[in-house]
Amino acid sequence: MPNLPETIGRYTILEKLATGGMAIVYLGFETGDTGLQRLVVIKQILPQYGENDTFRRMFTQEARLAANINHPNVVEIHELGEWEEQPFLAMEYVSGVALNVLVRKITDQGIKVPVGVAVGIIAQACAGAHAAHELTDRSGKPANLVHRDLTPHNLMVTETGHIKILDFGVAKASSNQDKTETGMLKGKLPYMSPEQLWQSEIDRRSDVFTLGVVLWELLSGSRLFAREAEVATINAVLNSTLPNLNTSRSDVPDTLATVALSALEKDLNKRTPSAEQFRVALLECGRKEQLDCSEDAIKRFVSDVLGASLAARKHAVAAQVEKSLSGTPESLVTKKVVASPSHQSGGASGTKRGLVVGVIATIAMGAALLFGLDLLRAPAGNGIEAGRGPAVDEGITIMLAPTVGPDILRNDLEPLRRYLQRKLGETLDWRFASSYQDAADALLNGDVQFASLPPTLYVQTMARNPNIELMAVKVHSGTNGSTGVLLVRESGPIKTEADIEGSTICYTDPKSTTGYILPRAALRKIGVDPDKDLAEPPVISGNHISLIQDIINGRCDIGGTFMAAYVNAQEADINTALARVLTLTGRTPHDAISAGPQVKADLKTRMREALLDFDPNKEAGQQFLGSMERLTGFAPVDDRVYDSVRQALDNERSALLTE
Numbered sequence: 001m002p003n004l005p006e007t008i009g010r011y012t013i014l015e016k017l018a019t020g021g022m023a024i025v026y027l028g029f030e031t032g033d034t035g036l037q038r039l040v041v042i043k044q045i046l047p048q049y050g051e052n053d054t055f056r057r058m059f060t061q062e063a064r065l066a067a068n069i070n071h072p073n074v075v076e077i078h079e080l081g082e083w084e085e086q087p088f089l090a091m092e093y094v095s096g097v098a099l100n101v102l103v104r105k106i107t108d109q110g111i112k113v114p115v116g117v118a119v120g121i122i123a124q125a126c127a128g129a130h131a132a133h134e135l136t137d138r139s140g141k142p143a144n145l146v147h148r149d150l151t152p153h154n155l156m157v158t159e160t161g162h163i164k165i166l167d168f169g170v171a172k173a174s175s176n177q178d179k180t181e182t183g184m185l186k187g188k189l190p191y192m193s194p195e196q197l198w199q200s201e202i203d204r205r206s207d208v209f210t211l212g213v214v215l216w217e218l219l220s221g222s223r224l225f226a227r228e229a230e231v232a233t234i235n236a237v238l239n240s241t242l243p244n245l246n247t248s249r250s251d252v253p254d255t256l257a258t259v260a261l262s263a264l265e266k267d268l269n270k271r272t273p274s275a276e277q278f279r280v281a282l283l284e285c286g287r288k289e290q291l292d293c294s295e296d297a298i299k300r301f302v303s304d305v306l307g308a309s310l311a312a313r314k315h316a317v318a319a320q321v322e323k324s325l326s327g328t329p330e331s332l333v334t335k336k337v338v339a340s341p342s343h344q345s346g347g348a349s350g351t352k353r354g355l356v357v358g359v360i361a362t363i364a365m366g367a368a369l370l371f372g373l374d375l376l377r378a379p380a381g382n383g384i385e386a387g388r389g390p391a392v393d394e395g396i397t398i399m400l401a402p403t404v405g406p407d408i409l410r411n412d413l414e415p416l417r418r419y420l421q422r423k424l425g426e427t428l429d430w431r432f433a434s435s436y437q438d439a440a441d442a443l444l445n446g447d448v449q450f451a452s453l454p455p456t457l458y459v460q461t462m463a464r465n466p467n468i469e470l471m472a473v474k475v476h477s478g479t480n481g482s483t484g485v486l487l488v489r490e491s492g493p494i495k496t497e498a499d500i501e502g503s504t505i506c507y508t509d510p511k512s513t514t515g516y517i518l519p520r521a522a523l524r525k526i527g528v529d530p531d532k533d534l535a536e537p538p539v540i541s542g543n544h545i546s547l548i549q550d551i552i553n554g555r556c557d558i559g560g561t562f563m564a565a566y567v568n569a570q571e572a573d574i575n576t577a578l579a580r581v582l583t584l585t586g587r588t589p590h591d592a593i594s595a596g597p598q599v600k601a602d603l604k605t606r607m608r609e610a611l612l613d614f615d616p617n618k619e620a621g622q623q624f625l626g627s628m629e630r631l632t633g634f635a636p637v638d639d640r641v642y643d644s645v646r647q648a649l650d651n652e653r654s655a656l657l658t659e
Helices: 053-067 099-109 115-133 204-220 230-239 254-263 275-288 295-325 330-336 347-370 406-424 436-445 455-464 513-525 544-553 563-572 601-613 616-620 639-658
Strands: 011-020 023-032 035-045 077-083 086-092 096-098 155-158 163-165 396-400 428-432 450-453 469-476 481-489 505-507 558-562 579-589 592-595 631-635
Touching: 011 035, 035 053, 053 077, 053 086, 096 099, 096 295, 099 155, 099 204, 099 295, 115 155, 115 163, 115 204, 115 275, 115 295, 204 254, 204 275, 254 275, 396 406, 396 436, 406 428, 406 601, 406 616, 406 631, 436 450, 436 455, 450 455, 455 513, 455 592, 455 639, 469 601, 481 513, 481 544, 481 563, 505 513, 505 544, 513 544, 513 558, 513 579, 513 639, 544 558, 544 563, 544 579, 558 563, 558 579, 563 579, 579 639, 592 601, 601 631, 616 631
Parallel strands: 396 428, 396 450, 505 558
Antiparallel strands: 011 023, 023 035, 035 086, 077 086, 096 155, 155 163, 450 592, 469 592, 469 631, 481 558, 481 579
C-alpha cells in the first residue's frame, strides 16, 4: 500500500481513512508492553501545510482546546505530538455516523426525523457545547471558547444514540493568539450566525444560533439559509424572515417552534443566551409534549436508517483489515489477544487473528464514519484504500457547476448518468455545487473525480493545478460553443446602449464566462465602466435561469447570459417575451468535463471514451437531452481553445488595475 506510514509516534498505522481539508486521517492502534492498548484515529497535517505557521497553529489549536474539555459529548483527544516534523493528534474512536451522512440517507429514503429524536440530538450537542463554553484557563479565567462550526459534519451520532462534538480546528478563545486572518470567514456559511458573517466579536450565542439552524433543518427536512450563490446565502442569514416551521412539519409542537425561533434570533439580546438554556428548554418541551428524546430513541432511528449499511461496512472493512494484518508477525498478533477460546474453529492462532480482526473492523467502520464518509459509496480520495479500497461501492462522482438550477440539471442529465454508469461499470452520481468556486475546490481536493467546469472556471482551476485534465467538451444543439448576450427587460429603462449608465446589473457568478467576464468586457467596449457607472451593489443571481428571472422581475435592469439559456428559458416557465437581447458579448466554449489530479489514467481513458461515444438518440430516443442545455453529445477538446477566455481574463485584470 503506497505512501502508508508504518507508525506515527507510538501508534501502528492500519489504514488511511480520509484526506481532506489540511489533514490526512489514519486508523491505528497504540502499542506498549501489554500489547494492544486501544484503537485510535490519527490526524496528521498534510506536508504542504506543515511548513505554514498559520496552518500549524490552527492544527495544534484544535488539540489544545479539545483536550481541555472533559465531557461525554465532546470527542476525547489522547495526544498531541510531532512525527517526522509534522504535527499529529491521536483521538478517541467513535463508532457511529456523522450527522450529515445520516441526513443524506434520510433524504434519499424520503423519511423524516422523529421530532423527539431531533430534539434529543440537539440537546446532547448543547450539553457538549456548554462544556466548551464554560472552559477556563489555568488561572480559572473563562476562556470564552466558541466552536464556530457546530454543523452536521461535526456532530457524531453513535450507534448507541450518543452525540459527540468533533473538530475544534476553527474554534476560538478570547485568550487565544491565533487570530483569524483579515477577511477570512471560518465555518460553513449556511450555519453561520449573523455576527459571524459580519466578522464582529462573537460569543457562545453564535454556537446557539448554529445549533438552532441544525435543529430547524432536522425537523423541516430542508435547508434553512442555503442558497445556490454564496452572496444569496449570506443575504438569507442576515435578512430573510424565517418560514413557519409548523407549515413544513405539522407534528412539530408550537412550543418547540418557539424554542427554535428563540435560538435563531438575529438580535443577540433576544437570542437564547446559552447552550445550557437551549438544552433545558428543548428537554422541557419534550417532557411537556411527551416526546421520546432518549438515547434509545436515537439509537433505534439510526439502526432503522443505516442498520444494513453499517453491517455491510463492517464486513467490507474486516476484509481490508485482515489484509493489513496478514504481514504482521504472529508474536505481535498473539500479544494483542486478551482471550482465545480453543473450542472455536481455526485453531488457537486463527482464533486470535479473528478476534483482533473483529475488534479492529468495528473500530475502522466507526472511524470512517467519524469523518463523514458515505457508508455505501466512499468518494475517491476520501475512502479506505487498498488499490481502491474495500468500500461496498465507491462509485464515481461528477460535480456540476450551478449554471442552471440543480433540479433542471438532474432531470436533464439522468439518461447520461445511466449511460455512463453502464458504460463504466461503476455507480455514478452527480453532485451539485453551491457555487462555481465549490465545484473547483471539490475537484482539486479530491472530493469528486470529475467536474463539469464552465470556461472561466476551467481556466482558473487549471491555473491552480495544471494536473487537471480535459476529458471532453459538451455539444449543445450540434455546436460546442456558446454566444453570450446582454439581456434587458422589455419594459425596463434601457432601450439603447446609451441608457445603461446608472442601471442595476445582474451577474450569475464572478467565475462565469457569459454571466460575468464577457458582459463586463462588452460594457467597457461601449464605454461603460461596470464598477463605476452602474448602481451598487450588483445582484448575484447564482445561475443563468435565475438571472433571466431577476431581469424580468425588476431586481436588475441588465445582465449577461448565453443565447441558449435565454431562448430555452420558457421551458422553465419563464415568459422570455418580457426580456430582449440588447447586444452580443462574444463566443466561448461550452462547459467541459475535467478530471481531477488524483484520477488514475485508466479511469480517465474510459471516461473520455464513454463521453465521446454518447449519443442521446441511441440512449434516450431523442435528439438532445434537456430543455435548457439541449445536450447532443461531447467532442474532443484542446486546451488552446480556452486561450480566448484567458485573454478575456487578462483584459479584466488589466482593466481593474487601471481603474
